[in-house]
Amino acid sequence: MYIIIPARFESKRFPGKPLALINGIPIIQHTWNNAIKVTENVVIATDNLLIYDRARKFGATVIMTDACENGTERVYEAASMMTLTDDELIINLQSDEPYLRSADIRYLSNSHVNQVSTLHYVMDDPSEHRVKMIVNKSFRAIYFTRHHLSLNIHVGIYAFRMHTLRMYHQFKKSPMEEGLEQMRFIDNDIAIYTHEIPYTGHSIDVPEDL
Numbered sequence: 533m534y535i536i537i538p539a540r541f542e543s544k545r546f547p548g549k550p551l552a553l554i555n556g557i558p559i560i561q562h563t564w565n566n567a568i569k570v571t572e573n574v575v576i577a578t579d580n581l582l583i584y585d586r587a588r589k590f591g592a593t594v595i596m597t598d599a600c601e602n603g604t605e606r607v608y609e610a611a612s613m614m615t616l617t618d619d620e621l622i623i624n625l626q627s628d629e630p631y632l633r634s635a636d637i638r639y640l641s642n643s644h645v646n647q648v649s650t651l652h653y654v655m656d657d658p659s660e661h662r663v664k665m666i667v668n669k670s671f672r673a674i675y676f677t678r679h680h681l682s683l684n685i686h687v688g689i690y691a692f693r694m695h696t697l698r699m700y701h702q703f704k705k706s707p708m709e710e711g712l713e714q715m716r717f718i719d720n721d722i723a724i725y726t727h728e729i730p731y732t733g734h735s736i737d738v739p740e741d742l
Contacts, residue, residue: 533641534573534620536610537563538603539587539627541580545661545738550583550627552742559736561590562630567623569634570641576627577610601705602713604690608701611694618695626688631733637689640727644691648717648724651687653731661737662686663712665726673724676712684726688735690714696722 539550539560546552550560560576560583567574576587576594587594595613600606607624616622623641625632632651640651650673652665657680664682666675676686692700699722706719717724736742 533571533623534575534611534614534616535567535571535623535625535637536607537567537574537576537625537627538600538606538610539576539578539580539583540600540603540606541578541583546736548582549736550578551586552736552739554630554736554742558586558590559630560587560627563625563627563632564590564592566630566632566634567625567637570637575610575614577606579606604697604700604713604716608697611697616694618693618698620694622692622694622697624690624692626735628736629688630736632687632689633732636687636729636732639729640689640691643727646725647692647696647722648714649691650714650724650726651689651729652684652726653687653729654683655685655731656683657685657734659737661741662734667726671726671728673714673718673726675718676714678712684728685731685734686726687729690724 595610597609660678663686665684706716708715
């Protein structure tokens with residue numbers, strides 16, 4: 533198993549977000565600290581030298597990628613450079629999830645049996661910065677949206693095998709994406725199943741979240 537943390541500097545809602553500080557420590561370092569407790573196979577993937585240098589200083593393994601369309605594409609590029617096998621389990625952990633516990637990352641990795649797995653918590657949060665999930669009775673995600681249509685708040689983490697990640701890369705961009713890259717899986721009949729976890733803190737999406 534490998535945990536790959538994609539990180540970009542030019543976030544539209546919060547430029548420089550991975551390097552913003554929480555209690556004097558960069559957001560991405562908090563996220564990496566939780567990931568490294570699960571496995572030593574943690575890689576940060578970025579195209580930004582500031583992120584690269586800072587991550588190397590706190591001891592992370594870092595891969596420089598090209599500019600990528602989204603985080604999943606960045607994970608694919610890094611995984612391809614690492615020549616991971618088709619059956620290798622990959623955890624795509626978004627860099628802006630500093631409050632996601634190691635126990636929850638481990639829970640997802642141990643629970644993964646489907647094409648794509650993810651996590652959510654339940655909360656009435658109308659903010660457009662939080663991605664909501666509409667799920668069916670089997671906890672299969674059928675839609676992701678920023679509109680206030682569900683109490684299921686998506687957590688920025690996915691588990692999949694390398695062969696599923698390669699399929700994502702080969703698919704054309706979906707007209708359903710609208711900035712939500714996971715809709716490409718759904719539009720191509722790749723199942724995303726979700727597991728509920730307790731709320732421990734939300735993702736950092738805008739400066740006001742700090």
